[in-house]
Amino acid sequence: MSAQADTHDAHDDHHHKETFITKYIFSIDHKMIAKQYLITGTIMGVIGVIMSLMMRMQIAWPEEPNVIFEALLGKWAPDGVMDADIYLALVTIHGTIMVFFVLTAGLSGTFSNLLIPLQIGARDMASGFLNMVSYWLFFISSVIMVSSFFVEAGPAAAGWTIYPPLSALPMAQGGSGMGMTLWLVAMAIFIASSLLGSLNYVVTVINLRTKGMSMTRLPLTIWAFFVTAIIGIVSFPVLLSAALLLIMDRSFGTSFFLSDIFIQGEVLHYQGGSPVLFEHLFWFLGHPEVYIVILPAMGLVSEIMATNSRKPIFGYRAMITSILAIAFLSTIVWGHHMFISGMNPFLGSVFTFTTLLIAIPSAVKAFNWITTIWKGNIQMNPAMLFSIGFVSTFITGGLTGIILGDSALDINVHDTYFVIAHFHLVMGISALYGMFAGIYHWYPKMFGRMLNKKLGYIHFWITAICAYGVFFPMHFIGMAGLPRRYYTNSNFPLFDDLADTNQIITIFALVGGVAQLIYLWNFFSSIFYGKKAVQNPWRATTLEWTTPVEHIHGNWPGEIPHVHRWSYDYSKPGHDVDFVMQNVPLKEGEEELQH
Amino acid sequence: MTALLSILVLVFILVAIWQMVKIFDLTQSDSVDGNNQVANDKDNKLNGYLMIGFLAFIYIITIWSFVELGDLPLMSNSASEHGPGVDSLMIISMVVIFIVQTITQFLLHYFAFKYRGEKGKKALFYADNNKLEAIWTIIPVIVLAVLIIQGLFTWTTIMNVNEDNDPLVVELYAQQFNWKARYSGADNTLGKANVRLIDIDRANILGVDEADPYAQDDIITSELHLPVGRPVLFKMRSQDVLHSAYMPHFRAQMNCVPGMITQFGFTPTVTTVDMRDTPEMKDKVTNINKIRVDKSKALVAKGEEALEPYTFDYLLLCNKICGKSHYNMQMKIIVETQEEYDAWIRTQKEFKNSLVNN
Numbered sequence: 001m002s003a004q005a006d007t008h009d010a011h012d013d014h015h016h017k018e019t020f021i022t023k024y025i026f027s028i029d030h031k032m033i034a035k036q037y038l039i040t041g042t043i044m045g046v047i048g049v050i051m052s053l054m055m056r057m058q059i060a061w062p063e064e065p066n067v068i069f070e071a072l073l074g075k076w077a078p079d080g081v082m083d084a085d086i087y088l089a090l091v092t093i094h095g096t097i098m099v100f101f102v103l104t105a106g107l108s109g110t111f112s113n114l115l116i117p118l119q120i121g122a123r124d125m126a127s128g129f130l131n132m133v134s135y136w137l138f139f140i141s142s143v144i145m146v147s148s149f150f151v152e153a154g155p156a157a158a159g160w161t162i163y164p165p166l167s168a169l170p171m172a173q174g175g176s177g178m179g180m181t182l183w184l185v186a187m188a189i190f191i192a193s194s195l196l197g198s199l200n201y202v203v204t205v206i207n208l209r210t211k212g213m214s215m216t217r218l219p220l221t222i223w224a225f226f227v228t229a230i231i232g233i234v235s236f237p238v239l240l241s242a243a244l245l246l247i248m249d250r251s252f253g254t255s256f257f258l259s260d261i262f263i264q265g266e267v268l269h270y271q272g273g274s275p276v277l278f279e280h281l282f283w284f285l286g287h288p289e290v291y292i293v294i295l296p297a298m299g300l301v302s303e304i305m306a307t308n309s310r311k312p313i314f315g316y317r318a319m320i321t322s323i324l325a326i327a328f329l330s331t332i333v334w335g336h337h338m339f340i341s342g343m344n345p346f347l348g349s350v351f352t353f354t355t356l357l358i359a360i361p362s363a364v365k366a367f368n369w370i371t372t373i374w375k376g377n378i379q380m381n382p383a384m385l386f387s388i389g390f391v392s393t394f395i396t397g398g399l400t401g402i403i404l405g406d407s408a409l410d411i412n413v414h415d416t417y418f419v420i421a422h423f424h425l426v427m428g429i430s431a432l433y434g435m436f437a438g439i440y441h442w443y444p445k446m447f448g449r450m451l452n453k454k455l456g457y458i459h460f461w462i463t464a465i466c467a468y469g470v471f472f473p474m475h476f477i478g479m480a481g482l483p484r485r486y487y488t489n490s491n492f493p494l495f496d497d498l499a500d501t502n503q504i505i506t507i508f509a510l511v512g513g514v515a516q517l518i519y520l521w522n523f524f525s526s527i528f529y530g531k532k533a534v535q536n537p538w539r540a541t542t543l544e545w546t547t548p549v550e551h552i553h554g555n556w557p558g559e560i561p562h563v564h565r566w567s568y569d570y571s572k573p574g575h576d577v578d579f580v581m582q583n584v585p586l587k588e589g590e591e592e593l594q595h
Numbered sequence: 596m597t598a599l600l601s602i603l604v605l606v607f608i609l610v611a612i613w614q615m616v617k618i619f620d621l622t623q624s625d626s627v628d629g630n631n632q633v634a635n636d637k638d639n640k641l642n643g644y645l646m647i648g649f650l651a652f653i654y655i656i657t658i659w660s661f662v663e664l665g666d667l668p669l670m671s672n673s674a675s676e677h678g679p680g681v682d683s684l685m686i687i688s689m690v691v692i693f694i695v696q697t698i699t700q701f702l703l704h705y706f707a708f709k710y711r712g713e714k715g716k717k718a719l720f721y722a723d724n725n726k727l728e729a730i731w732t733i734i735p736v737i738v739l740a741v742l743i744i745q746g747l748f749t750w751t752t753i754m755n756v757n758e759d760n761d762p763l764v765v766e767l768y769a770q771q772f773n774w775k776a777r778y779s780g781a782d783n784t785l786g787k788a789n790v791r792l793i794d795i796d797r798a799n800i801l802g803v804d805e806a807d808p809y810a811q812d813d814i815i816t817s818e819l820h821l822p823v824g825r826p827v828l829f830k831m832r833s834q835d836v837l838h839s840a841y842m843p844h845f846r847a848q849m850n851c852v853p854g855m856i857t858q859f860g861f862t863p864t865v866t867t868v869d870m871r872d873t874p875e876m877k878d879k880v881t882n883i884n885k886i887r888v889d890k891s892k893a894l895v896a897k898g899e900e901a902l903e904p905y906t907f908d909y910l911l912l913c914n915k916i917c918g919k920s921h922y923n924m925q926m927k928i929i930v931e932t933q934e935e936y937d938a939w940i941r942t943q944k945e946f947k948n949s950l951v952n953n
Contacts, residue, residue, distance in 0.1 A: 342850050485922075507603070
């Protein structure tokens, strides 16, 4: 692992003239690729959030004309009244974009690319070329996904889980025609992108660590990215095969997922397939995907909490063990999405058992974070606020998992707003907070400038209040039995008394959505006008802060630093400053902590 | 109301943008040193206090939600035999969640406030404590063990339908965007059926096998009537896409899957009439009707028809996305006494008499 450390000459290509295209577009530099991921992810995020706001407005003021709908949805909102088909399309594409394009590619793609080489002490990723290919596949996939809004019969509208037969039969729904084809093509390309990226991360972490950087000296960020990449490699191919089989059912008349169907007056030829098989294949990825989203956020938050508390992360080994335990368990719990799918009830019992087990490593992590800030010297940077916010929403959202993971209770809240509240808090908002925390913290590393902290504070506090305002009452709407994915509830007088609450939720959502403009402004204007960053603004210990502020190829101008200690020597007794960087040799008589 | 809310939202947006501009202008006049964008003691103090404020906000929104939204008609007042078991498990889980949530949120935000940074202070170098970690591994293990055991016990009771005590066998048939029920008739056995046998011209809409002797006395209806106190076993089918038969008052739900038959059984314990008479339900209906009267006034003013007053009925809802009209796929369920049920079922046509000869 150290052989590479000393042979940096090959990467020293100052004399190699860079053009605009090789530097900003087809770049093979991991730092530039990280920024490309971030900006593409941000654009997709804006699209996804606007969709959710339109859905919220429809739910709060159903079937009422709205100029925003008329302007944004065009023919899908005749006279400004949203169409039922496009509502389901918004549901579907919002979910797909947020889960895959923002919180998988935008989060993991950005920070794995930025931090893996910088924090392990490598000149770049193992394969810069594959890295570039990975980004551009992601870009193409994003374009295809968004372009599905412009096809005649509308985009995919079968929910982000695209269960057949609804997704397989164009006669079942307008969106299951060309729109679904584009969805499947976009996802197939996305999976290819994700696999190339993940393989690169795994190889880089295993092979390119600098001298002294043993696995137990790695920052928790790297552990999180590493394990995330492994889960991705294990589970994404299964979704790819599910998508391929679905394409065959749709286009070549096979019957993997379809059987005995009578629709629009005719019997279809399909025989012997089972939609339940698709559900198994989908959730075999779908559930690990939740952890693909949340683990990198956990890694970022662990690092930021330690740095800003000026304390070592509490229970470093327990943190690694719990990441590994969560990763393992995440692959054997998918059935809790299918308690009432018609699968054998005994299988439901098994999945209840494995699912509730996940609460244990999750609880360990939450308590360790709380202990990390205990008796700290907490620096309330915006990144730290978002990290504390992360722990808060992760706990609130995670706790209701013990209701949903319990098959007997899931019967009655399955597919209600209770589920929406649960997963938005525990993985949506939490992962988003992790991403914001990462952006505020590593912005100086990415752009050489600082984000404005006051705007950061305003951004955080409005977002934090609105996130709870939206999702906390939503649990109760779900417990009142309101099913999700209903275009309007006005056909059920039973739910009339929930209308006020729905309006309150929508107002919180709108304010929270608008508050993100503050962040976007801060982000884009600071690229050009932000205050110049110093080399190590947060006084952190990890290697990325030993690189120069201005980006260079190969990251370090001279030799790659060697590592002599773990990454959490904050406020260590016997030192004058409250942080000791990883490349500082142990003092005479100083012992490295047995962590 | 809507106009007012829209204006309110607009005002919020304008205020937000105005604030943004103002603050951004202010910060532009600072010095060029990037380090002034790192939190200082003033920021730590302000945000530390805000953390306490936020903790209060979490508690307030929790209390508000329980008080304002906590009367959960579908979470209490169950109308099936297994319902109370589910509800008590739900309450136990909620209590556990409530306690853990209250404590951990307090610790998190209080520590963030208490240990907010000050210049010259040094944090405690505290990296590990096996005993502590063992404690917070073992406590969740014990709590979860209790929840898992009770959960599995409840689940097994619900899902293992005992066919010995002569359940009423009823088929629930789902299609975009409609429900049908098929009663098995005097023999209590459903006739064979497959979508390939559907013959619209002969009004054989569920694809029931006309040659099957068991099928002759089957009865197809658009309303679900159930005799109170008798176990009922539902056999679910779908003819086109996935649907989910959701009967929240009975704590019952099962997907309807094309190509296979799924099942769910329960015993209804409260008739529709009795449920309408419970004080909770009376309150709820009165409240809903007040809302509907207000809404109707607005509608009439616009020259539209007023809404009909609401009377309570049990419902079967579709709870799996199934296409355009998913939001309106419902069937009324009526739980009644055995005599009322018998009287009703006698008025329905048997399958063999419902066919049209062409």
